[in-house]
Amino acid sequence: MEPKKGKKEKLAIIPKKRKAIVTRSPWDFWMNIDRPFEHLRQDFNEFFWPPETNLLTLPDYRTPVMDVIDHGDKYEMHIEMPGIKKDEINIEVTPNAVEICAAHKETKEQKGKNWLRQERSDMDFYRYLEVPEQVKTGRVEAELKDGVLNLSLPKAEPKAKYESTKVKIK
Secondary structure (H helix, E strand, O other), X not given: OEEOOOOOOXXXXXXXXXXXXXXXXXXXXXXXXXXXXXXXXXXXXXXXXXXXXXXXOOOEEEOOOEEEEEOOOEEEEEEEXXXXXXXXXXXXXXXXXXXXXXXXXXXXXXXXXXXXXXXXXXXXXXXXXXOOOOXXXXXXXXXXXXXXXXXXXXXXXXXXXXXXXXXXXX
């Protein structure tokens, strides 16, 4: 601040105008570099999963756990399907593939003195598997026991079982 010159009897202080100094940190560039990538990620997510899609409204769709064993003359499959009844399971077999789907719908009603509560659950299972060798579709056997579906798929042209031989290293 500088004193005002001119009149000697009064001394006035006039504030000096300062220039606006913008200090930039060398880190400002790095703080903003990820902004375009964040926009790209957000646009990508909105393209494949629109914001109006609510995960709570999607059906309960499950891929059951499956074990497949090759016995040489047949394939054996064990598919875990807990809570599914045998009349809710649909199995379709072609010479080259097996398709298993099940739809389970459950409704529980509880009536009380002044209230009513109703609960529903829907559960869908789906599994499709191509087999490397053709199977005899007319001789497929299926059994559901303790929540595990067991399938026996006889091969159209069975191959001999190969036994492994241990090789000694010299």
